[in-house]
Amino acid sequence: xxxxxxxxxxxxxxxxxxxxxxxxxxxxxxxxxxxxxxxxxxxxxxxxxxxxxxxxxxxxxxxxxxxxxxxxxxxxxxxxxxxxxxxxxxxxxxxxxxxxxxxxxxxxxxxxxxxxxxxxxxxxxxxxxxxxxxxxxxxxxxxxxxxxxxxxxxxxxxxxxxxxxxxxxxxxxxxxxxxxxxxxxxxxxxxxxxxxxxxxxxxxxxxxxxxxxxxxxxxxxxxxxxxxxxxxxxxxxxxxxxxxxxxxxxxxxxxxxxxxxxxxxxxxxxxxxxxxxxxxx
Amino acid sequence: xxxxxxxxxxxxxxxxxxxxxxxxxxxxxxxxxxxxxxxxxxxxxxxxxxxxxxxxxxxxxxxxxxxxxxxxxxxxxxxxxxxxxxxxxxxxxxxxxxxxxxxxxxxxxxxxxxxxxxxxxxxxxxxxxxxxxxxxxxxxxxxxxxxxxxxxxxxxxxxxxxxxxxxxxxxxxxxxxxxxxxxxxxx
Numbered sequence: 001x002x003x004x005x006x007x008x009x010x011x012x013x014x015x016x017x018x019x020x021x022x023x024x025x026x027x028x029x030x031x032x033x034x035x036x037x038x039x040x041x042x043x044x045x046x047x048x049x050x051x052x053x054x055x056x057x058x059x060x061x062x063x064x065x066x067x068x069x070x071x072x073x074x075x076x077x078x079x080x081x082x083x084x085x086x087x088x089x090x091x092x093x094x095x096x097x098x099x100x101x102x103x104x105x106x107x108x109x110x111x112x113x114x115x116x117x118x119x120x121x122x123x124x125x126x127x128x129x130x131x132x133x134x135x136x137x138x139x140x141x142x143x144x145x146x147x148x149x150x151x152x153x154x155x156x157x158x159x160x161x162x163x164x165x166x167x168x169x170x171x172x173x174x175x176x177x178x179x180x181x182x183x184x185x186x187x188x189x190x191x192x193x194x195x196x197x198x199x200x201x202x203x204x205x206x207x208x209x210x211x212x213x214x215x216x217x218x219x220x221x222x223x224x225x226x227x228x229x230x231x232x233x234x235x236x237x238x239x240x241x242x243x244x245x246x247x248x249x250x251x252x253x254x255x256x257x258x259x260x261x262x263x264x265x266x267x268x269x270x271x272x273x274x275x276x277x278x279x280x281x
Numbered sequence: 282x283x284x285x286x287x288x289x290x291x292x293x294x295x296x297x298x299x300x301x302x303x304x305x306x307x308x309x310x311x312x313x314x315x316x317x318x319x320x321x322x323x324x325x326x327x328x329x330x331x332x333x334x335x336x337x338x339x340x341x342x343x344x345x346x347x348x349x350x351x352x353x354x355x356x357x358x359x360x361x362x363x364x365x366x367x368x369x370x371x372x373x374x375x376x377x378x379x380x381x382x383x384x385x386x387x388x389x390x391x392x393x394x395x396x397x398x399x400x401x402x403x404x405x406x407x408x409x410x411x412x413x414x415x416x417x418x419x420x421x422x423x424x425x426x427x428x429x430x431x432x433x434x435x436x437x438x439x440x441x442x443x444x445x446x447x448x449x450x451x452x453x454x455x456x457x458x459x460x461x462x463x464x465x466x467x468x
Contacts, residue, residue, distance in 0.1 A: 043446065046306070047408050050414060051410065054410070064412060065359070066413075067360055067363075068361075105358055107349035108431065109432065118319060149363065182386075184409040240386070241460065242304075243459065272410055
C-alpha cells in the first residue's frame with residue numbers, strides 16, 4: 001500500500017486550479033490555430049485571433065484566461081493500493097480549491113441556496129468531486145474549471161431505441177444549434193451514450209478531458225464523431241456565433257451499455273477556453 | 282464589417298448610435314457600468330420602491346460582466362462578457378429608464394431586441410473567454426453599489442479601446458441571425 005499525504009493533495013489541487021486557469025493546453029491552442037486557418041468568415045477569424053492573443057496574455061501575466069474561473073470539477077483516479085493519511089480526501093480537495101482560488105486571484109463563482117439567497121460561498125467551494133477507484137498504486141488528480149456559459153447548455157434525453165444513430169446525431173446537432181452563441185464557440189462537444197441518466201452525463205463530461213480532436217478508438221464511434229462534427233460545422237454559427245465554418249473544434253463520444261428499453265444521450269459543451277490540468281501523486 | 286474599427290465614445294450620443302451597423306467593429310472609449318443577474322434584481326426592487334437607482338442610467342451603457350479579483354498592481358482581473366440572454370428579461374425596464382447601450386455576449390430575447398430597437402439602443406458583443414485581454418482595456422474601476430455581491434457588484438469602468446462588434450443596430454439587424462444564415466450549409 002502506498003501512502004498519499006492529504007497535505008500533498010491540498011498543494012497539488014491548489015496548483016492545478018491555478019495552472020488550469022492560466023495556461024491553455026497545447027492541444028487546444030493547436031486546434032484554435034487550425035480553426036483560424038480554415039475559417040472563412042472575417043469576423044470569425046478576428047474572434048479566433050483575439051482568443052489566441054488572450055491565451056498569450058494569460059500565460060505571460062499569469063492571470064485567468066476567463067473571468068469565469070468555473071466550478072472546480074475534480075476527478076480523482078485512486079489506485080486501490082493507495083490510502084490517504086493526515087486528513088480526508090474530500091476535505092483536502094476542498095482546501096486545495098480554497099487555497100488555489102485565493103492565491104491565484106481566481107473568481108469565486110459558487111453560491112449556496114441556489115434557488116433563494118444565492119449567497120457566494122467566498123472560496124469557490126464546494127468542489128464537484130468524482131472519485132474512481134482503479135487497479136494499481138497510481139493516484140491521479142485532474143482539475144477542470146468548468147465555466148457557467150457552456151455548462152448551462154447541457155442537454156440530456158432518453159431516446160427510444162428505435163431512434164438509433166440518427167436520433168443521436170439529430171439530438172446532438174440540435175443541442176448545439178439551440179445553444180447558439182451562448183456556450184462561447186468554437187466548442188468541444190462531449191457526448192455520452194448509454195448507461196443510466198447520471199452516468200450518461202458523466203460520460204459526456206469525461207469525454208471533454210480527452211486530447212482535443214483525438215477520436216474514440218472504436219471505429220464506429222469515431223465515424224459518429226466525424227459525422228456529428230461535420231453537421232455541427234454546417235450550422236453556420238461560427239466562432240462566438242458571428243457566423244462561420246468552425247462552430248466546434250471536436251466531438252468526443254464515450255459510450256456505455258444501456259438498458260433494453262433505453263437509448264440515453266447526454267451533451268456537455270465545453271467553451272473554447274477548454275481548461276483542465278492533471279497531476280500524479 | 283468595416284476593416285478599420287470605429288472609435289466610439291461612451292456615454293453614447295444619438296447620432297453615433299444611428300451611424301452604427303450590424304457587424305461593425307468598434308473600439309469603445311469612456312464609461313460603462315457592470316451588471317449581472319443578482320444586481321439586476323436589486324435594481325428592480327429599488328425601482329419598485331420608487332427610489333432612484335445607485336447610478337444615473339440615462340444615456341449610459343452597461344456591460345454584463347463579473348470580473349475575477351485584481352492581482353496587486355492590476356486595475357482589474359479578467360473581465361470578459363457573460364451571457365446576455367440571462368439578463369434579457371431585465372432590459373425592457375432598464376431601457377425605459379434611459380439605458381442606451383449594452384455590451385455582452387450571445388443573443389438577446391425577441392422581446393429585449395424589440396425594446397432595444399424602439400428605444401434606439403445598441404447591443405455590442407465582446408468576444409467571450411478573453412478576459413485577460415479585455416482587462417488590459419480597462420483603465421479605472423470603482424464600486425458603485427452592492428459590493429457584498431462580490432463579482433456581481435456594480436462597477437463603474439473607464440475603458441480605452443475596448444473591442445466589440447455591433448450585434449443589434451437600431452435599423453433592425455442582428456449579427457447572429459445574419460452571420461448564421463450566411464454560413465449555414467444545408468445537408
